[in-house]
């Protein structure tokens with residue numbers, strides 16, 4: 739039983755280009771309120787989360803500043819041009835009380851359907867393993883496409899997983915890994931990738947398939963359905 743509580747960095751500084759809305763997708767209406775509010779509420783309702791560090795675009799005009807959510811501290815800082823840079827900025831901005839050895843969570847603002855029990859299991863199992871991530875085993879046959887969108891090959895799906903968030907790592911190790919990848923000019927798409935490059939072996943903790951990332955408009959209707967299924971209503 740995990741009694742410790744952990745800060746969560748929430749990268750929310752993206753433009754939502756693939757979503758194609760007039761405003762960044764973290765602010766589009768989902769079941770009657772901004773998508774980001776659902777994500778923040780889910781995280782704040784998770785007992786093992788101590789506080790949230792929200793990472794916003796430097797020119798964000800949508801965010802209405804406040805310093806608490808669900809009774810927990812809510813801090814904010816400016817992000818960067820890439821998600822990994824935003825995460826690094828959030829890690830650096832965490833309160834001094836969060837030491838280098840402290841585990842921290844990183845969760846996409848664009849994943850509003852995350853389950854608190856999945857986060858608790860990640861903290862329990864990932865914490866014991868020195869770090870880990872929620873992930874979903876690949877259950878479909880995987881195809882690689884050629885330039886004409888024809889099948890070039892069928893890829894093996896054994897031992898293939900889709901990375902989700904949150905991801906859990908020690909603050910100091912993750913900062914060092916992200917800084918190293920940045921210095922090496924390597925594009926990092928999730929925290930585990932940076933940690934793998936630095937020689938760590940993050941634990942894969944199976945999470946619900948419902949923990950979708952809202953990327954295109956088609957994902958919004960699914961997110962609304964999933965929220966309704968979980969009993970969340972505006």
Ligand SMILES: Nc1ccn([C@@H]2O[C@H](COP(=O)(O)OP(=O)(O)OP(=O)(O)O)[C@@H](O)[C@H]2O)c(=O)n1
Nearest residue numbers: 749750751752753754755756819820821847848
């Ligand atoms: N420079 C960036 C880019 C992304 N993100 C955040 O990282 C999460 C996952 O990124 P993604 O789904 O790719 O969001 P966008 O970058 O906004 O989407 P797109 O690539 O379509 O523009 C989102 O919560 C997004 O706000 C961020 O904080 N800083």
Ligand SMILES: C[C@](O)(CO)[C@H](O)COP(=O)(O)O
Nearest residue numbers: 821846901902903927928951
């Ligand atoms: C972090 C992530 O959600 C794990 O699957 C994913 O890598 C984010 O990718 P994006 O292109 O920044 O949305």
